[in-house]
Amino acid sequence: MDLDAITKHSASHAKPDGLILQYGTAGFRTKADRLDHVMFRMGLLAVLRSKQTKSTIGVMVTASHNPEDDNGVKLVDPLGEMLAPSWEEHATHLANAEEQDLARALVAISEEAAVNLHQDAFVVIGRDTRPSSEKLSESVIDGVTVLGGQFHDYGLLTTPQLHYMVCCRNTGGQYGEATIDGYYHKLSTAFVELSKQASCSGDDHRTLKVDCANGIGALKLKEMKHYLPQGLSVQLFNDGTKKLNHFCGADFVKSHQKPPEGIEMKANERCCSFDGDADRIIYYYCDVDGHFHLIDGDKIATLISSFLKELLLEIGESLTVGVVQTAYANGSSTRYLEEVMKVPVYCTKTGVKHLHHKAQEFDLGVYFEANGHGTVLFSKAAEAKIRQLAKELEDKKGKAAKMLENVIDLFNQATGDAISDMLVIEAILALKGLTIQQWDALYTDLPNRQLKVKVADRQVISTTDAERQVVKPPGLQEAINDLVKKYKLSRAFVRPSGTEDVVRVYAEADSQENADSLAYEVSLAVFQQAGGVGERPQPGF
Ligand SMILES: CC(=O)N[C@H]1[C@@H](OP(=O)(O)O)O[C@H](CO)[C@@H](O)[C@@H]1O
Numbered sequence: 001m002d003l004d005a006i007t008k009h010s011a012s013h014a015k016p017d018g019l020i021l022q023y024g025t026a027g028f029r030t031k032a033d034r035l036d037h038v039m040f041r042m043g044l045l046a047v048l049r050s051k052q053t054k055s056t057i058g059v060m061v062t063a064s065h066n067p068e069d070d071n072g073v074k075l076v077d078p079l080g081e082m083l084a085p086s087w088e089e090h091a092t093h094l095a096n097a098e099e100q101d102l103a104r105a106l107v108a109i110s111e112e113a114a115v116n117l118h119q120d121a122f123v124v125i126g127r128d129t130r131p132s133s134e135k136l137s138e139s140v141i142d143g144v145t146v147l148g149g150q151f152h153d154y155g156l157l158t159t160p161q162l163h164y165m166v167c168c169r170n171t172g173g174q175y176g177e178a179t180i181d182g183y184y185h186k187l188s189t190a191f192v193e194l195s196k197q198a199s200c201s202g203d204d205h206r207t208l209k210v211d212c213a214n215g216i217g218a219l220k221l222k223e224m225k226h227y228l229p230q231g232l233s234v235q236l237f238n239d240g241t242k243k244l245n246h247f248c249g250a251d252f253v254k255s256h257q258k259p260p261e262g263i264e265m266k267a268n269e270r271c272c273s274f275d276g277d278a279d280r281i282i283y284y285y286c287d288v289d290g291h292f293h294l295i296d297g298d299k300i301a302t303l304i305s306s307f308l309k310e311l312l313l314e315i316g317e318s319l320t321v322g323v324v325q326t327a328y329a330n331g332s333s334t335r336y337l338e339e340v341m342k343v344p345v346y347c348t349k350t351g352v353k354h355l356h357h358k359a360q361e362f363d364l365g366v367y368f369e370a371n372g373h374g375t376v377l378f379s380k381a382a383e384a385k386i387r388q389l390a391k392e393l394e395d396k397k398g399k400a401a402k403m404l405e406n407v408i409d410l411f412n413q414a415t416g417d418a419i420s421d422m423l424v425i426e427a428i429l430a431l432k433g434l435t436i437q438q439w440d441a442l443y444t445d446l447p448n449r450q451l452k453v454k455v456a457d458r459q460v461i462s463t464t465d466a467e468r469q470v471v472k473p474p475g476l477q478e479a480i481n482d483l484v485k486k487y488k489l490s491r492a493f494v495r496p497s498g499t500e501d502v503v504r505v506y507a508e509a510d511s512q513e514n515a516d517s518l519a520y521e522v523s524l525a526v527f528q529q530a531g532g533v534g535e536r537p538q539p540g541f
């Protein structure tokens with residue numbers, strides 16, 4: 001390591017004095033103008049991680065659903081998964097080292113992680129469409145090069161596309177070709193093959209309106225349209241001509257429980273929204289009375305797992321299927337999955353890395369956050385078995401096995417992917433001849449409300465039991481328990497956000513009014529007992 005060169009380069013990416021940032025649920029995220037030093041340093045760290053794992057490492061510059069002025073960065077590990085937790089700590093240390101300590105911090109990390117500094121390093125970089133992203137990704141490249149790493153800059157990519165590239169490169173192309181054309185080709189081939197099995201493909205099933213959040217998803221879906229069969233007509237809205245994530249996108253639709261701006265919705269039309277970096281998807285429609293119906297990640301998980309179970313039943317294989325959710329999953333979905341569909345359901349902490357990890361325990365692990373981030377993981381053994389059966393079996397069984405094989409290829413198993421999930425869902429709806437209304441009717445969501453509370457230091461709240469119980473500050477959980485008791489079918493929990501400087505409050509109950517009122521009361525308890533700042537929470541929404 002040429003520490004002098006690093007220190008010299010770092011001076012042009014100087015860290016603002018005293019600024020402390022944390023590698024959170026999805027990497028670093030804050031206002032774009034405070035991130036230059038973090039980008040440079042994540043370039044350095046990616047080189048160390050690449051040397052240590054002897055693999056290609058990814059760096060994605062994005063702040064997903066956050067406002068346009070924010071930005072962020074996260075590292076992608078060798079198989080396309082999120083960075084290992086011990087390296088998240090290294091990332092936090094490195095990002096927060098004062099200028100004069102940077103070289104020392106780098107040496108400490110490479111010693112602690114036993115990095116062979118003579119090993120070659122290769123880093124791939126992607127970025128979203130934010131105005132700040134290009135400059136910030138140049139700072140990442142600066143960090144990579146000063147530590148002697150090689151790199152490939154993919155430029156504009158969705159987050160899941162970057163995860164895909166990393167996975168392809170580290171599996172010697174086995175997962176797919178590490179190019180944008182390779183990605184479109186793999187997904188569209190699987191989609192076409194899967195859709196061929198659909199007997200009914202009436203027009204009503206085949207038009208989909210997509211709100212692209214004015215983000216990278218618009219660009220990439222536009223490119224991909226040329227690869228898709230004519231049978232599926234995808235109409236793009238919020239296609240990047242207006243402000244990113246502004247009154248649109250999956251996060252807006254899910255948290256406000258209303259349609260995005262900039263999309264023309266007629267009664268019963270099937271619509272969906274991507275988020276700003278296209279790793280989440282939410283479906284919805286308005287009925288003839290003008291009522292809005294949200295089909296979130298929980299219902300997506302339900303549709304997908306019931307389809308997978310049917311195919312497994314058809315081929316007569318007893319592979320294990322598990323569904324992984326977080327505490328934000330609607331209570332009705334968990335009940336439906338466990339009691340009606342008889343699939344085991346597990347709850348993990350918020351953040352894809354936790355769900356992904358748990359889902360790896362099953363032959364087929366379905367994981368979705370309620371906000372629409374998720375995918376299905378197939379174990380190596382299950383994948384091999386399915387591919388073998390697809391060759392051997394005939395007739396109905398053979399058809400089911402081939403469909404499962406196509407499903408394996410259609411899912412982005414590196415991470416949740418709005419484009420890939422959209423194609424899976426469209427294929428399933430067509431294959432099963434289901435309308436969006438029939439899908440929606442599988443179960444009825446319990447009314448719920450999510451709120452944010454500002455506190456001086458959100459880390460004063462710590463939780464346990466997959467974030468469903470507060471441990472600290474003392475007394476807060478008891479207060480929540482007392483409030484929950486006042487309502488029917490009720491549940492509430494609070495946790496510090498990993499991406500925003502807020503405490504999140506979630507409540508559900510038998511009516512919207514009760515869910516709203518429980519959420520408000522719990523917010524007030526948080527404000528009073530966990531050091532609330534600014535305006536007190538107010539009732540009414
Ligand atoms: C309630 C909620 O939706 N939380 C989101 C949000 O995390 P927080 O830690 O809650 O800020 O952003 C994460 C990254 O995109 C996503 O994984 C997660 O589900």
Ligand SMILES: [Mg+2]
Pocket residue numbers: 064065275276277278279280
């Ligand atoms: Mg996202």
